[in-house]
Amino acid sequence: MKAAVLEDFKKPLTIETVHDPDLSPDGVIIEIKACGVCRSDWHGWMGQWQGFLAPLPHILGHETSGEVVAAGKNVRNFKKGDRVIVPFTQGDGTCPHCLAGHSNVCDHQAMPGFTYNGGFAQFMQIPKADHNLKRLPDGVHYLDASAMGCRFMTAFHGVTSVxxxxxxxxxxxxxxxxxxxxxxxIATAIGANVIAVDISDDKLDFAKKVGAVATVNSKKENAPEAIREITRGGANVSIDALGIQETMLNSVLSLNKRGRHVQIGMTSFGKEGMLKLPINDIVDKEIRFSGSFGMPISEYAGMLQMVEKKRLQPGKLVTKTISLESIDDAFHDMTTFSGKGVTVITDFEEKRPPRNYNYFEKQAV
Known part of the structure; x- marks a missing residue:
């Protein structure tokens, strides 16, 4: 199969033909129809999450959707031809957290594109598929599915549950x-009043198109002060979607008394990830500081229903569709903060005869 392979950190991905994935008894193999290029992929490409990322060479990509082409003999919930979305945070289905409905913090967590080969390829295998796949409603396109594959579902969990x-x-x-x-x-769909903060006017303009009632360019003005003025006292909830010292601090400082801070953006590992907090403000104002990671499988049904009913439209966040060969351009945009919206790979074309699916069917026996 054709894949974009990470062989060296910070170096262009190698587009090459690699071995097709093996099928395990509890897994399924999907033909990938769409795969988003996420900033988490960029962190992996930069080498910032070593120790968590599988050894190189490796295939990144975790915002995937596609069609099942083979199912292992122990799989009960999926069959050939099913349209599916691949959750980013996956569990074993047996640990106490999974059994309590919190598979996103499973004791034996797996992540496509990080702990095992991901979606920057034509095919991928999903282990423990009965626990780690969701069937797509007929009214949800693959593009929409991959647009919600990590960033959207992560935001959904942070906004609604945390x-x-x-x-x-x-x-x-x-x-x-x-x-x-x-x-x-998502917050706009719920009926909240969103103030978007960024240093790019283009990105802020786009935020208005998806629902923001106000915007603040933090490069031009003091964001916490501007938010306190707009809200006449401070936000009820503030979300840091980036994970750097400045945004995390300003997010907390933007809150009114008894406000709720949601930390979605992850930072670097090790000492560089030890950020400072305004503890006195947190105590004096009774601010709640909560981390939010991925989304458990148990919450997918509600999100997918809202997408199917068009109450949420993740496809509107997609500004560019690309081929496998263009992933490095997407990484460059992330490095320079020059891109906007969501980029999704939709072209996995391989310059060789069409795949003979009998190969996968034989594995499934």
Missing amino acids: GKIRPGEWVAVYGAGGVGLSATQ
Whole structure:
């Protein structure tokens, strides 16, 4: 199969023909129809998450959707021809957290594109498929599915389950990238008033298109002060979608008394990830600081239903569709902060005869 392979950190991915994935008894193989290029992929490409990333050479890509072409003999919930979305945070289905409905913090967590080969390829295998796949409703296109594959579903969990955002509340969203724009659209759909914060006017304009009622360019003005003025006291909820010292700090400082901070953006590992907090403000104002990671499988049904009913439209966040060969261009845009919206790979064309699916069917026996 054709794949974009990470062989060296910070170097162009190698487009090459690699071995087709093996099928395990509890897994399925999907033909990938769409795969988003996420900033988490960029972190992996930069070598910032070594120790978590599988050894090189490796195939990144975790915002995937596609069609099942083979199912292992122990798989009960999926069959050939099923349209599926691949959740980013996956569990074993047996640990106490999974059994309690919190598969996103499984004790034996797996992540496509990080702990095993991902979606920057024509095919991929999903292990423990009965626990780690969701069937796509007929009304949800593959492009929409991959647009919600990581950033959107991460924002959905942060907004609805962790932030518990309610209609009428003021919500400050720091960062107008994929996660921030997703949070803006989702919070707006709930009925909240979103203030988007970024250093790019182009990204802020896009945030308005997906629902922000106000924007703040933090390069031009003091963001916490501007938010306190707009809201007449401070936001009820503030979300840091980036994970750097400045945005995390400003997010907390933007809150009114008894406000809720949701930390979605991850930072570097090790000492560089030890950020400083305004503890006195957190104590004096009774601010709640919560981390939010991925989304458990148990919450997918509600999100997919909202997408199918068009109450949420992740496809509107997609600004560019590309081929496998263009992933490095997408990484360059992330390095320079020059891109906007969500980029999705939709062209996995291989310059060789069409795949004979009997290969996978034989594995499934």
